[in-house]
Each structure stands twice: as C-alpha cells, then as structure tokens.
C-alpha cells in the first residue's frame with residue numbers, strides 16, 4: 001500500500017518525512033480511489049508482471065527520467081514546475097524504479113493528500129485532478145513515464161481557465177460533484 005496522508009494546514013517538517021507516522025493523519029486507499037487514483041505495486045525488475053499490467057491497461061512506456069540536481073537539466077526550473085499545482089488533460093502514470101518522491105493531490109475539500117511514491121509503486125492520477133510533485137530531502141528519484149495511446153503531454157497551472165477545461169469539468173462531475 002502506498003503511504004499517504006493528509007497534509008496539515010500548518011504544513012511543516014512532520015509532513016516532509018514519515019518517521020513519525022503516528023502524528024500523521026493517514027489517508028486510506030479508499031480516500032485515493034474516491035479521487036480516481038489507481039495504485040498498483042510491481043516489484044522493480046519483474047518485467048513480466050509489469051508488461052502484463054501495461055498490456056491489460058493499454059499503457060505504453062515512453063521514457064525514464066531521473067530527478068536529481070546532478071542529473072536533471074534545468075533542475076530548479078523543472079522542479080519548480082512540477083511542484084506548482086497543475087492538471088493534465090490526460091492521466092499521469094508513473095512507475096517508481098528508484099528513490100522516492102511526493103505526489104500531492106487535492107481532494108474534494110481542497111485538502112492536500114500526500115503520497116510517498118517508492119520503488120515498485122505505479123500511480124495513475126486521473127485527467128483533470130489538481131496535483132503537484134517533488135522529490136524528498138534525498139533529492140533522488142527515477143521514474144518510468146507511461147502513457148495511454150498517442151497522448152500529447154501538456155501541463156496547465158491551476159487558474160480560472162483550468163476550471164473551464166473539459167477534462168477538469170469531467171473530473172469534477174465524476175469525482176467531486178457525485179460525492
């Protein structure tokens with residue numbers, strides 16, 4: 001199970017690392033499912049199981065990226081972009097190969113739920129969900145980026161215009177208005 005918790009309003013150090021789990025307000029898999037998030041676990045190196053999952057869901061591997069100051073070109077700009085609240089018109093599908101990172105998603109009450117993505121986690125964020133990403137203090141993650149069909153990748157920072165986008169409207173109708 002992916003580790004997930006609600007970020008507190010006075011968000012601080014205890015949200016940054018998970019050494020004091022008892023202090024955290026844990027989010028369940030159900031909390032994530034209600035937001036349209038899918039979660040799978042495939043041991044790193046188990047190519048057969050990974051391929052089976054990809055075939056079943058129609059996911060295709062696009063590339064592998066390493067996010068770390070020494071490895072990612074334009075690190076400051078890129079990491080700032082990942083951590084600014086945004087949405088995509090398509091699913092964001094990530095399989096963590098090494099290291100770890102935080103995937104934050106907004107729930108229907110506008111609270112942040114933070115997921116700690118670790119090796120073997122495969123996370124699927126639905127189109128239209130507001131989210132952001134950052135590495136942990138270790139500053140190291142290797143991710144496989146996956147797509148479905150001929151997805152053209154685009155990211156849109158949250159603003160009034162994104163509220164009117166079709167994928168956002170569909171997301172709201174399916175996961176927010178309905179609950």
Ligand SMILES: [Fe+2]
Nearest residue numbers: 088092131155
């Ligand atoms: Fe994203």
